[in-house]
Amino acid sequence: MRRIGNTSIATVTVAALCGGAWLLHGAGHAPPQPSVAEGLPDPGEARLTAPALPPSPPDRIRIPSIRVNAPLMGLRLTSSGSLDVPPAGQKNLAGWYEAGTTPGETGTAIVAGHVDNIEGPAVFYDLGALKKGSAIEVDRRDGSVARFTVDAVEVYAAKNFPDGKVYGAAKRPELRVITCGGGYSRTTGYQGNVVVFAHLTGSS
Template identity: 65%
Template sequence: MWLVTSGSAEPVHPPRPSAADSLTAEPVDHGGADPLPGSPPRRIRIPAIRVDAPLTGLGLEADGSLAAPSAARRDLAGWYRDGTTPGAVGTAVIAGHVDTATGPAVFYRLGALRRGALIEVTRADGRTAVFTVHAVEVYDADRFPDRLVYGPAPRAELRVITCGGAFSPRTGYQGNVVVFAHLTGVRAAPATLSPTAPDPA
């Protein structure tokens, strides 16, 4: 499965990933964190590219491709609700538009991310799963490596996907930008304070 949408009628030239940030570049050890139990994600933040967006659940289209979030909300991203939840063991998937007919959308600058950037996913259990980017790639749609992107992982990993690559005014973007990240930290939910008990009389 992969995300393909036509985008706006005219290209708006979103940034493309750098070869220095690819999977084949010299690896950097960003460490890791213990995985979390499953819990639906609520919001994604990517400070380096100023993303702070709500998340909605996504299913599959009839052809097996990942459905896209509603184009009516350019700020909305989505997560594959039948797969791994972000922070749990496995490969979680979040997707969003690069642009719509009205201009740049939530993941317009996804291709500008660099290795070492942080991605924060707030979950329904109140915890925030913090991921560190270890690669950014762009793939042509006809050579999309499904197993590499969506295959199982022995640790908590995340893929963030949008349209990218070459642009055709007739058919739209010809590929996808894929960010590869893994869990490196967890922020706990704020403690709930109990009301102070009255002093005994």
């Protein structure tokens, strides 16, 4: 595997996450979506950033406020240039882009997971309900825990997805957590993505 480090992956999409199998079969209701307020920075908000950690692959992600506690698998790019996704049948599994930044080191680390599958809600079903200031913890293979604080939660239509903002290089340790969201169509699935923006504020 060739790691590309803190570089933009602007051509990467996560369309394969967004089929909406549960809704397609009429078994459930749409997941929560972030309000406009969650995407706006707080005036004068402290931007404390913890020192960057050395590279180490992540093993698990926890988001206590929305009851996420899931193992992480490595994700690569498909032959078409899109980000591969975790197996849809494993509801409590997320993935990280293993050719890029590892969570906690300087740069933009990418984590993605399904919002639902044919059986019901999946790992990031409640991601759109996350609030600014919420905690995200990532267990790393070197035994450390990278602790992030959420800066914003936004939803984007697929046709207007801001690649540079989401995937672009960063000068501090940052994390993006991505799932499907926006409008839903029975013919095409979810029409966009929910994206969580967070930065490193501690480690242990």
